[in-house]
Amino acid sequence: MHKLLEDAPGKEMLLLGNEAIARGALEAGVAFATCYPGTPSSEIPEQFFNISRETDLYFEYSTNEKVAMEVGAGAAVSGLRTMVTMKHVGLNVAADPLMTLAYTGVKGGMVLINADDPSLFSSQNEQDNRYYARLSGLAMLEPTNTQEMKDWTVAAFDLSEEVGLPVIVRTTTRLNHIRGAVTLGSMRPRVTKAHFQKNPFHYVCVPAVSRNLHKELLQKYDRLLAKSEKSPLNQITGDGRWGIVTNGVSFDYVMDAVDDLGISDKVKILKMGFSWPLPKELCAGFMKSVDKVLVVEELEPVMENDLRAVAQEQGITVPIVGKGVGGLSRLFEYDPRLVRGAVAACFGLEHKAPAPVDLTDLPPLPGRPPTLCAGCPHRATFYAVKEVYGPDAVNPTDIGCYTLGLLPPLSMGDFVICMGSSVSSACGFSKATDQKVVAFIGDSTFFHSGITGLINAVHNNHKFTLVILDNGTTAMTGHQLHPGVDSTPMGLNLPQVVVEDVVRGCGVKDVHVVKPFNIKKTIESLKASLDYDGISVVISKEFCPLFAKAIGEARKAKPFTVNQDKCKNHRDCITKLACPAMYLEGDLVYINKNLCIGCSVCAQVCPENAIVPLKD
């Protein structure tokens, strides 16, 4: 039995933040879960995926976040308790359904988990999604530790069902990836079937309907506001005259800072757990009871500005400070030392932190950047494209492991802004310049949001080459399913949507399917695409080696070795491929047989044929 299914109220477990959220959903009787994976949210659906295989919980990896939100909407409007999870930029994709789902509302509780990524550990930006609560008019809860991630997920389901609106639970990477003690609660039964009650004049959002629905949303918003004013999730502690308002993981840093500085008798802290709608009366009362307010919040000065507005409305003149105090920035995640310093600076305290060691006399340290794995098929494809198209071609790329191709010596990546942008931006590059354009997109990203761009390219007669890096899985986020995956090795029988069929169905005439470890044939196909007058698609098909190993389909090939008698030290293998299985010893190139998977690409690149399979 999956550990999160244990029906043992009161038991204490060490859970990952994301596991705590999944557990909270299960305790609340979640029946239906959808997602598109994205760091730092991916371990939530991973739990649901595994649990759905041993229970009647419905779970799917949806094609993208918009689809996940809409699939979830259908279930929640029918009456099922539904969870939809995504990372912060995923909510941009899903914003369209979300904004109007706020109008129709839901019948079964619907909780949207939104994971922000301050410091951009694994994202293209660090936008602050607290604005989405303000934009949509939906409630937002912001837990501060693993216990609250579990408990408040349950609370979010109850709130959602009570008010009839989806509820957003916002986390940040730091919370998703902490492990802490969680005391389990009891499990409510799962209700897995509903009957949809038709009501087109409520659910079909034509203008005449939506005018009424907008009014209803504002009424529901007022009910939410009344609840946030009284919610135990917004907690005031202490009775000093120095006020601190904080949320999320910053609350933890504030509490430690207060301890370290020994000022618990001087401060009063407002933890904003039910942070939207902003509990105005609670905030006003808090501000009136202190001499100064410090707002500690990562990213944008959202609460800081909200509090200023409340103060203005109510004629409160207490100083409100936040960004700029003691290094509190709109950039990146905070840490205990930073927050301690800011609290001390704000209230005029001396504090002594241990001095970090002096690093000025360290030798230059060689970097250890993440790199494409040994035997990664992307490396072979990038090499072949570079050989054919040269360094002047523009290479819009996309979001996945292959984004690492931007690093030298491959240097294959010129423009990325979001999922799917490779294909559509290539349309722009090809019209705006006379440069050759070769775009890269992975298989999962292609299904996520590459298809519409490709149809655009066909219809508007754009001329570029799209290389689809089809490694048979969603590699970057941990090998999740997508529509193109053959799910039989996982013991599933989900119909597989074949990339080539989709490409042809979009109207692309020039389609090549290549095996990237066959460099010569790959180069031939790329040359044909170079000469083609129109949109050309090259599908480069080879398993992600980590995935292949995980499903028991690893290559059976022998590792390769350098025949030192034949090697003339051109070093094309190193300077053009940069495979981490290769290393220099003295002046000579060697191959680490434990890392080499026998892809043979270096052997094909070597001008002396000096790289050969290792003999037993």
Place this chain on the structure above:
Amino acid sequence: MDIKRCVFVGVGGQGNLLASNLLGQAALDMGIPVVVSEIHGMAQRGGVVESAVLMGGAKSPIVSNGEADVVVSFEPLETLRILFRCNGKTLVITNAQPLPPFTVAVGLGKYPPVDEILDKIRTKVGKVIALYGNDLAEEAGNVLSLNMVMLGALIGSGATPVTEEVMKKTIGHSTKKAFLESNLKAFDLGREVAEKLMPS
């Protein structure tokens, strides 16, 4: 209870996340307030992996620059790189056997001699325990048990409130039978080195 801030660092694949999780579980089993944090993401792609275990009632899940009480590092170059988390009192427990990054392999940087790395670290922090972790793991019969060697050294150093007995029990609960004997042996080999080097 004193707050203990431990930082674990290693290279993707070395198993330092498992080590920090087991330490967290053992602390929980002893009733010690604990929070563990880890950075996921591109660990499998050969990058640096850092995690933190805070015991004794800290609410913050991470350790700021200069504020680690203990650093457990699985790779000497990474020990040098993570020195920014240390202060003059920090205990550094480090594997002395390098895993050179790919950049060195292709001539984009030079790996400093390990003796120089260790000498440099000794001048800056409170105490250094350096051990031949990979050799000890091999001696234990499982080259993948480096994380157990390092965990053993941490427990042997006495720098955390977690006891040998509870730590071994936690390892026992979470290790497949086939690896249990070698894992516990690796743990003991690391523990013995640290016990010898720490004043009792």
